[in-house]
Amino acid sequence: MRWDPLEVNWPAFRGRYANLGSVVSIGGGPANTTSLLRVMNERAVFAEIFRLGKVSRPELAQATGLSKPTISVALADLERARLVRPVGLRTGNAGRAALLYEIRPEAGWVLAVDVGRAYVRLALADLVGEIAARAEEPSRAESLDGLLDQLSRMVAGLTAGAGLAPGDVTVAVFGTPGIHDKETGALRLAPNLPGWERPGAVERLAVVTESPYVLENDVDLAAVGEGAYGLGEGVSHFVFVSIGTGIGMGVVIDGKLYRGSQGAAGEISYLPVGEGDPLVDLGRGMFESVASAGGVVAIAERLGLSTGTAKDVFEAARAGNEAALKAVAAEADHVAHALAGVIAVLDPELVVLGGGIGAQAGDLLIRPVSERLESLVALRPPRIEVSTLGPDAVLLGALAVGLATARDLVFERAVAGPAR
Incomplete structure (x- = not known):
């Protein structure tokens, strides 16, 4: 299933919500100018495929301003990196049918988690936002240890049910009440989550997922969800x-x-x-x-x-x-x-x-x-x-942040990170 709607302008989204919580550190890029330009071209093409969906070489050339030969090279590199794939032909226009490309959904995975006082909600999505699995349970928020055990069990079940290992998740985004005190690792102003006010409590989320993770205030994420998918x-x-x-x-x-x-x-x-x-x-x-x-x-x-x-x-x-x-x-x-x-x-x-x-x-x-x-x-x-998002507002915001972050991460790992 897909969230409705899921047509998000990711470059615009990143500009609008660029000051969200934790930033995942990514290693340095290529050393020489030629490699740098090539990676920049590939990044531009990759971003436009996200924005446009199924798209042809001529459409990419028009959207990016790059030449058709440059587009062809970028697409070949992205296909070798298993980030994009050909997906058929566009017919109906005069002349030769154009080969279409789309993001390879399995190139990345996002785990969205809404940690509430009453319920815990999870969603696992591929890189284009297709929901592979969902889970919801009454929250065991009365204790930090109990909630962490519950989250660990739910995440393990969700990933296994989708045929994934825990390490296959590209990024996890947790939405919780309160404010993350980055100096102490505690969660402040969250009286409905007892135990999270202790120093180092937030860092214990590392036992829940083997992936990089982001912690955000749940209502902030709901606002992001509203801006990406709803009335905002x-x-x-x-x-x-x-x-x-x-x-x-x-x-x-x-x-x-x-x-x-x-x-x-x-x-x-x-x-x-x-x-x-x-x-x-x-x-x-x-x-x-x-x-x-x-x-x-x-x-x-x-x-x-x-x-x-x-x-x-x-x-x-x-x-x-x-x-x-x-x-x-x-x-x-x-x-x-x-x-x-x-x-x-x-x-x-x-x-x-x-x-x-x-x-x-x-x-x-x-x-x-x-x-x-x-x-x-x-x-x-x-x-x-x-x-209009109902109880899924926080989950949708976490999904939106995770998809934007995962897009950058998978590109860096597959294209920009290795020596060229």
Whole structure:
């Protein structure tokens, strides 16, 4: 199966999201000018095949500006390196049918992992984004060791099921709550993942996969997924706001993910919204205390509604329950006040709501939030829409980052790395 859609302009994607987390170190290239130019030509051709899909020599010459003989040499080298393959002829035009080339899917593999408090989701994709296998389980996030054991078992099963050895994965991308402290190797601001705040915790992901790996904030990855595959595609200024078990935000400015000086941009759970409410737990953040799933349930119960989950509260509101409607109104007011601060600072064109509450209760929240914002912001509020990616937003973002990274890695290993 393919994610829908998967037509991503990878050169543009790399420009937009070039400041994502860990950078994989790659060895030096060829020593002489002739070899360097040849590798540059091959890299340009390789990138255009990614961008265009099935493509002919004349189309590559037009897209790259390189001569047809140069294109032929580059294609021959890429084919020998097992990065591209001929895939038939383009017919229907006058004259000779053109031989078409495409990326060889098995040239690289990407493992995308969404580590949540409630669920762990994995996807294994080939180099063109075709999903070979998926897995999902309730998360064993109550302990670091238990979660690492679970991830290791799931990754081993996923790769074996696809007929791969663990070392065949080109790159793995993990999305988790919190902020990776690169100095200590700990995960900060992730209270839903106990044990990860210990020094060196992040480095222990090395036991999960034998491949190079990248760790990213899950909501940042969701924003990347939204920009690559969802409502944020082609939008230069937007935010992705995840409201669920926790609350977070990914920020895209001028088409690039904005991280902040410590990687903590978008930690809106700590916005001073709900001050004075007895639910407030400063360890979790004021806004998250009153507006996350637990906050919605607590407010509903305080209003006299006996319920188990936030989903129950929203279903009761749809059925007309007065206490549930008041709880939803309180939630909308909290969200509107938080977004008013975001809008005043960032002036986004689009706000995308995701997460368990953002996605499932958008029909109840968007209208009252938009109306409340009319009186809270100086200019016209931005569009507010519910993500179309659902629970796969983080996984899609991890996949997008992994595919872009894997493309560069396989090229370096197969073409640029060896002596020419």
